[in-house]
Amino acid sequence: MTAPYVLEDGSDIAVVGGGPTGSFFSIFALKMARIVGKEIRVTIYEPKDFTKDGPLGCNRCGGIISELLVQTLAVEGITLPESLVQRGINSYKLHTGHGSVYIATPAHEKTIATVYRGGGPKGIIGRGKESFDNFLLSLAKKEGAVHCRERIDRIEYGGNRPVLFSKGKKMQEPDLVVGAMGVKSGTSALFEDMGFGYRRPETVTAAIAEISMDSTIISEHFGHSVNLFLLPVKGIKFAAMIPKGTYVTLCILGRNLDRDIMNEFINHIVVRNAMPAAAHTIACRCLPKMNISAPQKPFADRVVMCGDAGSTRLFKDGMGAAYIMGKAAAKAAVFHGVSNAHFEKEYYPVYKSLITDNRFGKMLFEATDLLKHNSVLTKSMLEVVQREQSGKDDQRRLSSILWDMFTGNERYRNIFYRGVNIPLFLRLLKEIPLSLIRRAA
Ligand SMILES: Cc1cc2nc3c(=O)[nH]c(=O)nc-3n(C[C@H](O)[C@H](O)[C@H](O)COP(=O)(O)OP(=O)(O)OC[C@H]3O[C@@H](n4cnc5c(N)ncnc54)[C@H](O)[C@@H]3O)c2cc1C
Numbered sequence: 001m002t003a004p005y006v007l008e009d010g011s012d013i014a015v016v017g018g019g020p021t022g023s024f025f026s027i028f029a030l031k032m033a034r035i036v037g038k039e040i041r042v043t044i045y046e047p048k049d050f051t052k053d054g055p056l057g058c059n060r061c062g063g064i065i066s067e068l069l070v071q072t073l074a075v076e077g078i079t080l081p082e083s084l085v086q087r088g089i090n091s092y093k094l095h096t097g098h099g100s101v102y103i104a105t106p107a108h109e110k111t112i113a114t115v116y117r118g119g120g121p122k123g124i125i126g127r128g129k130e131s132f133d134n135f136l137l138s139l140a141k142k143e144g145a146v147h148c149r150e151r152i153d154r155i156e157y158g159g160n161r162p163v164l165f166s167k168g169k170k171m172q173e174p175d176l177v178v179g180a181m182g183v184k185s186g187t188s189a190l191f192e193d194m195g196f197g198y199r200r201p202e203t204v205t206a207a208i209a210e211i212s213m214d215s216t217i218i219s220e221h222f223g224h225s226v227n228l229f230l231l232p233v234k235g236i237k238f239a240a241m242i243p244k245g246t247y248v249t250l251c252i253l254g255r256n257l258d259r260d261i262m263n264e265f266i267n268h269i270v271v272r273n274a275m276p277a278a279a280h281t282i283a284c285r286c287l288p289k290m291n292i293s294a295p296q297k298p299f300a301d302r303v304v305m306c307g308d309a310g311s312t313r314l315f316k317d318g319m320g321a322a323y324i325m326g327k328a329a330a331k332a333a334v335f336h337g338v339s340n341a342h343f344e345k346e347y348y349p350v351y352k353s354l355i356t357d358n359r360f361g362k363m364l365f366e367a368t369d370l371l372k373h374n375s376v377l378t379k380s381m382l383e384v385v386q387r388e389q390s391g392k393d394d395q396r397r398l399s400s401i402l403w404d405m406f407t408g409n410e411r412y413r414n415i416f417y418r419g420v421n422i423p424l425f426l427r428l429l430k431e432i433p434l435s436l437i438r439r440a441a
Contacts, residue, residue: 018046021307
């Protein structure tokens with residue numbers, strides 16, 4: 001490097017983690033470097049083989065690619081191939097303790113994709129689709145990134161550069177190290193131990209189960225709908241059943257879930273009624289960690305933390321956030337520089353914008369919690385949505401708020417301001433006496 005903290009021809013970048021964030025960072029860093037006529041080298045450290053089924057290739061996730069991400073990637077020239085998509089989604093079926101309602105995309109198009117991040121559940125029946133993480137990693141390799149299958153187990157500052165080690169062997173002394181290792185491994189400690197002030201994000205324990213079913217039953221019963229559950233089960237914010245090829249992925253989000261809460265949810269009458277009568281088995285389950293609050297010190301000289309290891313979107317569209325943050329870090333590093341000051345000026349505003357937006361998200365989830373514990377409010381909401389969906393109210397205010405809230409289509413801030421809407425409140429209020437009369441009857 002000729003100028004301090006500026007990437008030049010021959011500069012080396014080490015990316016720890018080849019999930020969506022690591023791949024997005026690498027794709028954009030290499031593309032941007034070419035734009036400014038620089039030849040940089042990017043090495044992605046990723047021990048998982050995303051073509052493998054089971055834990056060896058799995059990055060534990062619901063696998064919903066939001067409409068926003070599908071569209072943004074298309075604009076970037078990255079079209080998701082059919083071979084990747086397990087099922088296109090055009091609607092959500094919302095289940096509450098007091099009834100269910102469909103919420104469809106206005107155009108009834110399958111604008112959301114469901115994928116597997118790796119090869120799918122162990123011993124997957126009906127293999128034949130590609131993995132999303134492998135697809136992105138392959139794109140990064142096409143751009144020129146080198147994939148190294150080693151797991152990084154120590155990072156220290158040698159002089160003013162980070163030095164990466166694996167199994168006691170020095171791997172690299174790059175100009176920049178990108179922390180894209182998520183929150184589901186123990187790797188956060190390596191960056192904490194570097195001593196620049198990074199502390200891992202606050203996390204909660206979520207739950208995932210893969211439910212194996214005949215593909216025709218999935219098509220007939222679930223079609224192209226994600227089933228969403230807003231039930232007053234302790235510790236659970238919401239849950240989703242995401243139809244794929246020969247499995248339905250059940251994701252339960254909340255605070256510190258465990259097997260008992262998971263079983264309580266699966267055995268809930270509303271959940272059992274939402275399942276097809278035909279045989280189905282739980283092929284695998286896990287309790288992955290989920291980022292709910294970003295770390296305070298996500299960068300230093302020659303280090304930047306992205307995606308789940310940094311700031312992400314609360315309870316939705318983590319892969320969309322991986323795109324936003326991976327690209328923002330690449331832009332700061334390639335067009336500006338890799339010092340603490342460069343990241344503070346060029347990367348932190350984007351990082352902070354997700355944190356600010358999540359504050360609105362927290363308020364919206366608090367409101368949702370209130371709603372699902374109150375039968376009158378829940379019934380009023382169902383009435384309003386039903387009316388909107390049947391075409392009796394073409395403004396679809398509440399439907400679009402719920403759609404954007406759970407699909408990751410829109411920033412929480414915008415949803416919040418649309419929610420604070422007088423005509424919508426009036427409509428909900430109008431439904432309350434009717435709900436009370438029906439309850440009394
Ligand atoms: C229950 C649940 C459901 C979710 N559902 C969705 C959803 O439907 N849609 C959505 O958009 N998001 C969803 N998310 C969020 C999404 O999974 C994350 O936001 C996304 O995976 C973040 O990508 P990442 O690349 O930052 O981290 P990860 O995907 O966790 O990838 C990190 C990578 O780093 C590698 N790594 C770790 N340590 C090391 C090391 N020491 N050396 C080398 N490599 C290492 C790992 O092997 C891994 O491949 C869900 C999350 C949870 C917990």
